[in-house]
Amino acid sequence: MSFRKPNTLTEESSLIQSKAEALIPVDDAIRRVLDFVAPVTDLETLPLDSAHGRVLAEATCARVSLPVFDNSAIDGYALRLNDLTGRGPWSFRIAGHVAAGDCGDTDWPAANALRILTGARVPAGCDTVVAQEDISLEGGSITVASQPAEGQNIRRRGEDIKAGIRLFPAGRIIDPRAAAVLAATGEGQVGVRRRVRIAILSTGSELVEPDQHLAPGQIWNANRYHLSGALKLPWIELLDFGIVPDNVEALRIVMEKAAHGADLVVSTGGISVGDKDHVPAAMKAAGASLLTMKLAMKPGRPLAVGRLDGALLLGLPGNPVASFVSWKLIGARVAEKLAGISNNSVKTIRVRAGFEHRRRPGRAEFIPAILHGPDETGIRVAEIATTSTSHRVALLAIADGLLCIPTDLEQFRRADLLDFLPF
Numbered sequence: 001m002s003f004r005k006p007n008t009l010t011e012e013s014s015l016i017q018s019k020a021e022a023l024i025p026v027d028d029a030i031r032r033v034l035d036f037v038a039p040v041t042d043l044e045t046l047p048l049d050s051a052h053g054r055v056l057a058e059a060t061c062a063r064v065s066l067p068v069f070d071n072s073a074i075d076g077y078a079l080r081l082n083d084l085t086g087r088g089p090w091s092f093r094i095a096g097h098v099a100a101g102d103c104g105d106t107d108w109p110a111a112n113a114l115r116i117l118t119g120a121r122v123p124a125g126c127d128t129v130v131a132q133e134d135i136s137l138e139g140g141s142i143t144v145a146s147q148p149a150e151g152q153n154i155r156r157r158g159e160d161i162k163a164g165i166r167l168f169p170a171g172r173i174i175d176p177r178a179a180a181v182l183a184a185t186g187e188g189q190v191g192v193r194r195r196v197r198i199a200i201l202s203t204g205s206e207l208v209e210p211d212q213h214l215a216p217g218q219i220w221n222a223n224r225y226h227l228s229g230a231l232k233l234p235w236i237e238l239l240d241f242g243i244v245p246d247n248v249e250a251l252r253i254v255m256e257k258a259a260h261g262a263d264l265v266v267s268t269g270g271i272s273v274g275d276k277d278h279v280p281a282a283m284k285a286a287g288a289s290l291l292t293m294k295l296a297m298k299p300g301r302p303l304a305v306g307r308l309d310g311a312l313l314l315g316l317p318g319n320p321v322a323s324f325v326s327w328k329l330i331g332a333r334v335a336e337k338l339a340g341i342s343n344n345s346v347k348t349i350r351v352r353a354g355f356e357h358r359r360r361p362g363r364a365e366f367i368p369a370i371l372h373g374p375d376e377t378g379i380r381v382a383e384i385a386t387t388s389t390s391h392r393v394a395l396l397a398i399a400d401g402l403l404c405i406p407t408d409l410e411q412f413r414r415a416d417l418l419d420f421l422p423f
């Protein structure tokens, strides 16, 4: 079975995984899904202040050197070393004053000092700046007791950033640090990729919104909120289609509408084998090419992926922790690739297991876990409440992240090292 490039995924029946087929390793599944994603190509030019959190469209090089000119690092006095003849102490009349913002081209007779303030352009001829704490001031003159070093307290042009060097790659999110660097190098307008349009829908006839009364058999919609929370980002335009009942026709209509306006449509629920699991059928009825997968992953075994109208459809499982984990590991990667983001958000750290565990291998597990520690070796220790996680929203409340147990691992002991994906 292969997962093909955009718009060529047409023989859906041959792509649907048979029951007997092995579970797909998580990394393979991610690779296959990502193979199917092309970043949005439309660009916008925005004033820097409106570009916070957006994705840089092109690599950015410094068009100036920083500092732009030699300037003083301190409040003090500018001197010419040539004027320090003989043995000290040396006295100089203060011939003028340069502050930050002044052009610094000032009349400066030989054997005189200039008062200079932090950030002020160092005048021509000045090769040292003495701190005001290191002189004695009397009337209009200063006395310098010890020999200053050449270049001291002068911030040289280009010592921070050289004109022409690459500051950021394409795909970098303009976070506050990047914004400061862009501003400092005079990038008042920046080219960014357009926002990715992501539609979400919560499938399930049992669902009502949390501000509604629960009738017998109903539950409150949790998935809509972990998704809308994760998607409230400056590079995403969120389209929320609310709750859709378990009905192929209703699902088809909403999916078509969502796919029409979105780059990615994310649904939760209705992708397993129950009589009311209609999401794959609705995707097909809408004319989508479709791939349903069973992943070697717990929670989050079922996954449906389709393409309709230029939009990618991603069907996540209904159990809240399962859909949360599937979004974090797979959905978020899809969204980031669509947006053209260069480095993905899935970054694990190493932790020690705070417990021992024996298990049936075959699925990678992602268990909500709490971090303690660090232990005597300086490494943090992960504890879990249970390995049965799929429906247990309480685990999301208490956990610091996901403890990652590799597919083939049969057992581990207390203090063994494992990967951990922080929230």
Ligand SMILES: Nc1nc2c(c(=O)[nH]1)N[C@H]1C(S)=C(S)[C@@H](COP(=O)(O)OP(=O)(O)OC[C@H]3O[C@@H](n4cnc5c(N)ncnc54)[C@H](O)[C@@H]3O)O[C@H]1N2
Residues within 6 Å of the ligand: 202, 203, 204, 206, 207, 219, 220, 221, 222, 223, 224, 268, 269, 270, 271, 272, 273, 274, 277, 299, 300, 301, 302, 316, 317, 318, 319, 320, 322, 390
């Ligand atoms: N016979 C089998 N049954 C199931 C299998 C299987 O392989 N064979 N897989 C199980 C696994 S694993 C998962 S995960 C679930 C996935 O099921 P669906 O994606 O079809 O989801 P639903 O059946 O619609 O819902 C599952 C569960 O989650 C609750 N839910 C759904 N949406 C929400 C929501 N927005 N907020 C809160 N809770 C939600 C729903 O009420 C169900 O309890 O299938 C297993 N079954």
Ligand code: MOO
Residues within 6 Å of the ligand: 297, 298, 299, 300, 301, 302, 317, 319, 321, 322, 390, 391
């Ligand atoms: O994927 Mo299911 O999440 O194992 O419960």
